[in-house]
Amino acid sequence: PQAASASATFRSVSHHSSFGIAFDIDGVILHGANPIGNSRRALRKFYNHSGSLKIPFLFLTNGGGIPESRRALELSDILGVKILPSQVMQGHSPFSTLLKRYENEFIVATGKGEPAVVMSEYGFKRVVSLDEYASHFSNIDPVAQYKRWTTIQESNCSKHSEKIIHHDYSKNVKAVFVVSDPVDWGRDIQVICDILTSGGIPGEKNWHQPPLYFAADDLQYQAAFSSKRLGMGAFRIALESVFNRIHDKPLEFTCFGKPNPFVFRKAETILAHLLQTCCLGDVVTGNGDSSSPSFRTLYMVGDNPLVDIKGAQQAGYPWFSILTRTGVFRQRENHTKYPADLVVDTVEDAVAFILKRED
Ligand code: G3P
Ligand code: MG
Secondary structure: OHHHHHHHHHHHHHHHOOEEEEEOOEOOOEEOOEEOOOHHHHHHOOEOOOOOEOOOEEEEOOOOOOOHHHHHHHHHHHHOOOOOHHHEEOOOHHHHHHHHHHOOOEEEEEOOOOHHHHHHHHOOOEEEEHHHHHHOOOOOOOOHHHOOOOOOOHHHOHHHHHOOOOOOOOOOOOEEEEOOOOOOHHHHHHHHHHHHHOOOOOOOOOOOOOOEEEOOOOOEEOOOOOOOEEOHHHHHHHHHHHHHHHOOOOOOOEEOOOOOHHHHHHHHHHHHHHHHHHHOOHHHHHOOOOOOOOOOEEEEEEOOHHHHHHHHHHHOOOEEEEEEOOOOOOOOOOOOOOOOOEEEOOHHHHHHHHHHHOO
């Protein structure tokens, strides 16, 4: 009887382990900070009555600017379900893979939110925000006096403020990280060019360009405004165009985020872990099966054909792409260059399709 019940459990495990879902955020789940349509109701379907997760899903966004743990709290608040930090993969999340190389190196991070806090939470020990870095070079931004806005300095916030770090600004910057969408494009282009054309010390002359990393390369994305907004990819083009005009060697850079296949592979690993730890709990370990479950289908629900759909296509089996009409893509017909496996109006339609297909 024991064997019979064990095999019955196993059948149920293998049935439940057959699928997982990755949701894009901007243009699928949210417009700015506002839930799109019934995205809140759609996500509730993945939880049981007691509020625990029954279907593995995560957010796979190219956005960012705050640590994953904080983003999870923010999303839980907006969406009314409990989102775990492990369910949040942001554009900059893979920067943590560069820790070995830069852990003790002097690096500069820029973008909206708290780019240096993000990096220091990944373990980088000598990171400074571009805001702070620029403030140590008088007159580096010749139009600074005309900028009447005030910014919330990172020194006011969270864990980072508790650590008093004294950086030596006469030392070379070893790398620049664009963590999230830059706020002051003009100042950032100027200062990044200063760092990169000088070998890491503004004002010096050195032809060796320090590495430059972008969290993503989205040309446009859907925020709260009715039409698409310029994203990090647009900033990259602007910076690259200027840099290539003032420097002899073309700009060298690396972009992380979607549509890179390693992002989708990482998402698969996280979904498998979520399935084991949250959705199945002791059932799997009780069977002595500690290997990662394999998925029959992984769904990517996105709004940007060039990023979300292209990424899922490149990742290949078992990814299945679903394109919504609530963001960057709004057409009736499927995208010609990167056609999705399915086009729907909203994320709620996508969830209804998935649940019916997997029933
Ligand atoms: O800045 C955010 C944007 O580039 C994309 O976000 O959630 O659509 O991947 P998302
Ligand atoms: Mg999007």
